[in-house]
Amino acid sequence: MASITLKINNKNHTVEADPKMPLLWAIRELVGLTGTKYGCGVAQCGACTIHMNGLPVRSCSIPVSTAVNKEITTIEGLSENNSHPVQQAWIQEQVPQCGYCQSGQIMAATALLKRNANPSDKDIDAAMQGHICRCGTYPRIRKAIKAAAQIMSQKASTK
Amino acid sequence: MNTEINEHKIFKVSRRDFLKTTSMSMSGLLLGLQFSCTDKEKNLTGNPSAVFSPNVYININGNGDVFLIAHRSEMGTGIRTSLPLVMADELEADWSRVKVVQAVGDEKYGDQNTDGSYSLRMFYTPLRKAGATVRLMLEQAAAKEWNVDVSECKAQNHEVVHTSGKAFGFGYLAEKAAALPVPEESMIALKDAKDFKYITKQSSIVDLKDIVTGKAKFGLDSKLPNTKIAVIKRNPEAGAGLKSFAMEAAMKIPGVIKVFSMDAPGFPTNFNKPLGGVVVVAENTWAALKGREALEVEWLPGINADYNSLEYGNDMLKRAKTKGKVRRSSGNIDQALRKAKKIVEADYVVPHLAHAPMETPCALAHFHDNTCEVWAPVQDPQGTRKSLAAALNIDITAVTVNVTLLGGAFGRKSKPDFVVEAALISKEINAPVKIMWTREDDIQHGFYHFPSAQHVKVGIDENNNVSAWLHRSVFPSIGGTADPAAKEPSGGELSLGMIDLPYAIENISCETQQAKTKIRIGWLRSVSNIQHAFAVGCTLDEVAQARGVDPVQNILDMLGADRMIDASVLGPEFENYGEKLEDFPWNTGRLRNVIETVREKSNWGKSLPKGSGQGIAVHRSFLTYVACVVEVSVDENSKIKIIKVDYAVDCGVPVNPERITSQFEGGAAFAASLALKSEITVVKSAVQQSNFHNYQVARMADAPYETAVHIIDSAEKPTGVGEPPVPPFIPALCNAIFAATGKRVRKLPINLKEEVNL
Ligand code: FES
Ligand code: FES
Numbered sequence: 031m032a033s034i035t036l037k038i039n040n041k042n043h044t045v046e047a048d049p050k051m052p053l054l055w056a057i058r059e060l061v062g063l064t065g066t067k068y069g070c071g072v073a074q075c076g077a078c079t080i081h082m083n084g085l086p087v088r089s090c091s092i093p094v095s096t097a098v099n100k101e102i103t104t105i106e107g108l109s110e111n112n113s114h115p116v117q118q119a120w121i122q123e124q125v126p127q128c129g130y131c132q133s134g135q136i137m138a139a140t141a142l143l144k145r146n147a148n149p150s151d152k153d154i155d156a157a158m159q160g161h162i163c164r165c166g167t168y169p170r171i172r173k174a175i176k177a178a179a180q181i182m183s184q185k186a187s188t189k
Numbered sequence: 190m191n192t193e194i195n196e197h198k199i200f201k202v203s204r205r206d207f208l209k210t211t212s213m214s215m216s217g218l219l220l221g222l223q224f225s226c227t228d229k230e231k232n233l234t235g236n237p238s239a240v241f242s243p244n245v246y247i248n249i250n251g252n253g254d255v256f257l258i259a260h261r262s263e264m265g266t267g268i269r270t271s272l273p274l275v276m277a278d279e280l281e282a283d284w285s286r287v288k289v290v291q292a293v294g295d296e297k298y299g300d301q302n303t304d305g306s307y308s309l310r311m312f313y314t315p316l317r318k319a320g321a322t323v324r325l326m327l328e329q330a331a332a333k334e335w336n337v338d339v340s341e342c343k344a345q346n347h348e349v350v351h352t353s354g355k356a357f358g359f360g361y362l363a364e365k366a367a368a369l370p371v372p373e374e375s376m377i378a379l380k381d382a383k384d385f386k387y388i389t390k391q392s393s394i395v396d397l398k399d400i401v402t403g404k405a406k407f408g409l410d411s412k413l414p415n416t417k418i419a420v421i422k423r424n425p426e427a428g429a430g431l432k433s434f435a436m437e438a439a440m441k442i443p444g445v446i447k448v449f450s451m452d453a454p455g456f457p458t459n460f461n462k463p464l465g466g467v468v469v470v471a472e473n474t475w476a477a478l479k480g481r482e483a484l485e486v487e488w489l490p491g492i493n494a495d496y497n498s499l500e501y502g503n504d505m506l507k508r509a510k511t512k513g514k515v516r517r518s519s520g521n522i523d524q525a526l527r528k529a530k531k532i533v534e535a536d537y538v539v540p541h542l543a544h545a546p547m548e549t550p551c552a553l554a555h556f557h558d559n560t561c562e563v564w565a566p567v568q569d570p571q572g573t574r575k576s577l578a579a580a581l582n583i584d585i586t587a588v589t590v591n592v593t594l595l596g597g598a599f600g601r602k603s604k605p606d607f608v609v610e611a612a613l614i615s616k617e618i619n620a621p622v623k624i625m626w627t628r629e630d631d632i633q634h635g636f637y638h639f640p641s642a643q644h645v646k647v648g649i650d651e652n653n654n655v656s657a658w659l660h661r662s663v664f665p666s667i668g669g670t671a672d673p674a675a676k677e678p679s680g681g682e683l684s685l686g687m688i689d690l691p692y693a694i695e696n697i698s699c700e701t702q703q704a705k706t707k708i709r710i711g712w713l714r715s716v717s718n719i720q721h722a723f724a725v726g727c728t729l730d731e732v733a734q735a736r737g738v739d740p741v742q743n744i745l746d747m748l749g750a751d752r753m754i755d756a757s758v759l760g761p762e763f764e765n766y767g768e769k770l771e772d773f774p775w776n777t778g779r780l781r782n783v784i785e786t787v788r789e790k791s792n793w794g795k796s797l798p799k800g801s802g803q804g805i806a807v808h809r810s811f812l813t814y815v816a817c818v819v820e821v822s823v824d825e826n827s828k829i830k831i832i833k834v835d836y837a838v839d840c841g842v843p844v845n846p847e848r849i850t851s852q853f854e855g856g857a858a859f860a861a862s863l864a865l866k867s868e869i870t871v872v873k874s875a876v877q878q879s880n881f882h883n884y885q886v887a888r889m890a891d892a893p894y895e896t897a898v899h900i901i902d903s904a905e906k907p908t909g910v911g912e913p914p915v916p917p918f919i920p921a922l923c924n925a926i927f928a929a930t931g932k933r934v935r936k937l938p939i940n941l942k943e944e945v946n947l
Contacts, residue, residue, distance in 0.1 A: 068549070104403065117402065124847060128547065130548045159889060159890060160888075164546055166887070168887075
């Protein structure tokens, strides 16, 4: 057991945890942010995706100790009021069915758009290949990513 | 599957009952909608403590807030939105002022078992009546206030308006309407379809914003103060017992609280009994998992210890080639096959499959003072409640089942075994506990889709018409999971795609062979329609080839003239998804219509590059008529790309078109998993797969690139859309692969590199 401080969504949380505990369980059970989901525990499904220093990572497969001194963003930290362009696009395209995988999908899409403002179908396939949606919302995820890219570029041009 | 219709009486419940339900559910799922209407001058609101709830589904308070009960489970179909929308429309409620409240499991709501794609079929009319009743009572209350005839008062967008133009808000009228008697059903007039505001119109699901912000609460997100986490190590053989276990190492893991054994049920296990095993309870999931890893366990072999699914499948296939028990017949099949000029003959094999919903089974339970409250993602809250009462030996009224959002289900969460586990553990440790199934637990201890073997032999006569249809289907019955006497598929299981065959063929024989259930078998999205539609849909394509006719034209030829199929043709074992044929006929005209629609919309027969092709398959399931065209390309490495899917759908009145479309898009991807990726194999009664690396499902690049859904503008009674997308997709895909490559697919999952001789 160790005392570990995590900076999540710009807020510090100190938790008592086994340093080897996967970050996912620390976020969900010790910090209490349940938007990040468990789907496989072995980096296969993407449901647990968060951002660490801006990059998408599988929180089920990294120990909590490696998250110290890193900037962590979870789905709850994306915006206060679903105003993030990716969330906007997800609402516009009505992507979710059961919704369970969508936090991870949104976090992955956000990270993709950050490094690639105008992703092609191939780019989208590559970035989203690790994210399972058992409900099969894939075509709408693709559409929403393209819609989000547009919203972002409009925002950028009006700035 | 119980699809019996209850009598839906509109009845008055005590106010206390409703409030109790409401407040319990409020702790679970509530929408964050804005309520802001306190405009006293226009008499929009009334006594704030007033509650008007003339039936269990609707409640209006003095502020004019309308609470609508969602009594079916939300697993992604949108039912939590669609049914309240139906009520709101009849009620003339303003949707933005409606709060949807998830019901607990309670018989007073009528059937809550959310499977079999029948929510809308069963509740469309009763809930319209419930809404219309409340609308009439509000109009009556306004008429009384104004002292005018009720015919001069009309509910309209959250107000009752008089012909003179004056108006009262629903809130103002709530208390007054509550004092009126509930009108006779004969007085209730339903809206004309042209006046619908929400039904058949575009809408979005009530949980959409919560989902995209991570606020939506699923089963695994449930928590009470001091909740412990439990995991169970289970015997790889379903139902078999425990010989011994050592817990010292587990107890040394920091955070592990208790280790104990839970009895195994034996086999058959039944649908609602925990599998038993060794339980590890800990302060958090990580400690529980590490504790479980440290256990040393020895299992006892059970009666199915030698079960090997590949050998079992080979044996079924062998027997599918020999005469079986006749389940539907007409004419003289042997003679017709002998006389046939051409024969089309093939075998079809489908493996075990697992549901693998993204949210694994899980439940939070709190047993105390001989009562039990659970929060769980369950499809069947009333069945869950009964199972809990029986397992805990307490009265059913002492059990409360709160239904969370379901992170997918596909049939898995209609079995409450995992909720019973949580409750038994809570009782043992005297604290609230959450049972957690890892993905490995889910893949290895599920209720699997039956493995199957089928043999189809078709005779074509001298006039190039199909004269004989022999279909043998062999698979272990779902019933065998509970009843050792169930050794052969039931009539209900065969009515899903086999004995409900609509084609006008003179000589038909549908036959089965015995196959004993040796592992937990359960219903998976569209159930035996999966294998039957695969065999029938692919066979029709081979028949088209043998007849030298276009595949679409072949299906239309075989379908014959438009008609309502007579029950006598389908035989005594035919079941119509729990409905009478008089109420929901087998109307071949509706099937023809979707076929012709999809032919046109898919641009059937268009010219395609080499290595590409289109395939068609059609299927009526769950009383919904579907035709599906798939376009694929197959490259030189046998890599299959699904370029486009076109569905034409007749599901009666399309109540929520946007969610119908999404169910078909998702259904195509789900079916693509079954067709291309998924397979469960069992060796010595142990499931060989364990997670998504070896139980594969469709990912973005595997799923159809585009799915277009063409919904027939129908006035027929609405029927479900959760399951119907799955069955026709797989044969349509296989037929498209044939068109692209000349290779026939007869075994799932599809592997074009493997030589298959079936
Ligand atoms: S839970 Fe982390 S990738 Fe599946
Ligand atoms: S929306 Fe259900 S798993 Fe993706």
